[in-house]
Amino acid sequence: MGMNVGSSNGSDEPETMLDVNTTPLIDVMLVLLVMLIITIPIQLHSVNLDMPPPNNNPPPQDPIVHEVAIDFDGTVFWDGIAVPNHAALETKLSEVVAIPDQPEVHIKPNKLAEYGYVASVMASAQRLGVKKMAMVGNEQFLN
Numbered sequence: 001m002g003m004n005v006g007s008s009n010g011s012d013e014p015e016t017m018l019d020v021n022t023t024p025l026i027d028v029m030l031v032l033l034v035m036l037i038i039t040i041p042i043q044l045h046s047v048n049l050d051m052p053p054p055n056n057n058p059p060p061q062d063p064i065v066h067e068v069a070i071d072f073d074g075t076v077f078w079d080g081i082a083v084p085n086h087a088a089l090e091t092k093l094s095e096v097v098a099i100p101d102q103p104e105v106h107i108k109p110n111k112l113a114e115y116g117y118v119a120s121v122m123a124s125a126q127r128l129g130v131k132k133m134a135m136v137g138n139e140q141f142l143n
Contacts, residue, residue, distance in 0.1 A: 063132075064103035066096060068121060072112035076121060090124050097129045104132040111140045 068089075069077040076083045083089045096103055105125060109118045125133050 070109040074117040
């Protein structure tokens with residue numbers, strides 16, 4: 001900011017100052033910026049799931065559970081018995097879907113199993129309509 005001390009044309013009349021004082025403008029802009037930052041809603045990256053309502057009553061009988069184990073080399077076991085191929089696994093999953101009160105399907109991958117084997121089993125189960133599916137044995141992946 002400059003300051004005019006005297007006139008350059010020799011008269012006693014002061015010259016008009018042509019500089020604009022921008023300090024109040026900057027103050028107002030900073031206040032508006034702070035208000036804008038405060039009022040922006042927080043973005044939550046969440047996935048909405050349709051969860052069943054809580055039920056404190058125990059089920060009248062224990063649910064039927066089928067365990068699908070996936071070995072490190074991609075071998076799939078259905079309740080401890082090796083499944084010869086992927087078509088046989090899909091047949092067993094189709095049988096589960098055909099039951100009105102679907103049994104639970106617990107998928108238990110080996111720690112050394114490739115992700116592709118596990119993903120193909122899960123994709124088949126989802127595509128065929130298995131509603132009660134769970135991953136078990138995840139504590140082996142903690143260390």
